[in-house]
Amino acid sequence: MNARIDIRTMKGQFTMRSITIAGSLAALLFVAHEASAVTASPFAPLLGRWSGIGMIGYKASPAEKIKCRATYLLTDTEDELKQTIRCATAGGAVEIISNVKETGGKLTGHWKETIHNFEGDLSGDVTPKGFHVVIQGSDVAANMDIVVNNDKQAVEIQFTNSSLIGMTLVMTKG
Numbered sequence: 001m002n003a004r005i006d007i008r009t010m011k012g013q014f015t016m017r018s019i020t021i022a023g024s025l026a027a028l029l030f031v032a033h034e035a036s037a038v039t040a041s042p043f044a045p046l047l048g049r050w051s052g053i054g055m056i057g058y059k060a061s062p063a064e065k066i067k068c069r070a071t072y073l074l075t076d077t078e079d080e081l082k083q084t085i086r087c088a089t090a091g092g093a094v095e096i097i098s099n100v101k102e103t104g105g106k107l108t109g110h111w112k113e114t115i116h117n118f119e120g121d122l123s124g125d126v127t128p129k130g131f132h133v134v135i136q137g138s139d140v141a142a143n144m145d146i147v148v149n150n151d152k153q154a155v156e157i158q159f160t161n162s163s164l165i166g167m168t169l170v171m172t173k174g
Contacts, residue, residue: 042102042126043074043078043102044074046083046153047072048071049070049173049174051069052067052172054066054068054168055167056166059163059164064089064091067088068085068087068094068169068171070084070085080109081098081099081102083099084096084097087167087169092115096112096114098122102126105126106125107122107124107131109122111133111135117139118140120137120138120142129147130146132144140159140161141160141162142160151172151174153170153172154169154171155167155169
């Protein structure tokens with residue numbers, strides 16, 4: 001079996017095939033990138049660690065300055081966010097943990113403040129600038145707005161039936 005292969009012919013075919021395959025792969029990657037950009041999680045801007053300052057108001061005492069750290073992680077399904085916020089004031093602390101799921105622009109999940117022992121279910125909406133959340137439980141009712149702009153995040157919570165009045169917080173990513 002003595003087969004002769006013309007290297008020049010194979011080289012030309014290989015090069016044309018390589019260009020065609022490379023072009024096809026580039027087109028697929030572009031389409032995949034565009035598709036992922038369209039279907040990206042609305043939680044993507046929140047992901048990572050944040051820190052900042054703000055004010056917290058209590059019914060029984062004057063408002064206090066508050067310093068907070070937040071961590072946002074996305075689950076493997078990319079439609080559920082795990083959030084932890086730890087805050088400290090001169091008079092105490094606040095620690096919030098929540099799990100939030102997004103489906104079709106609607107939010108559902110659970111919210112818990114572990115120091116004061118408030119918890120409730122949450123619902124809400126993805127908004128053009130962030131999120132609007134309503135928290136409802138036996139010990140707490142609150143409205144929360146989160147606005148994200150690049151590496152800045154503003155959080156405002158208004159409590160309606162607890163010892164807390166509200167919290168306003170501005171955080172920076174990183």
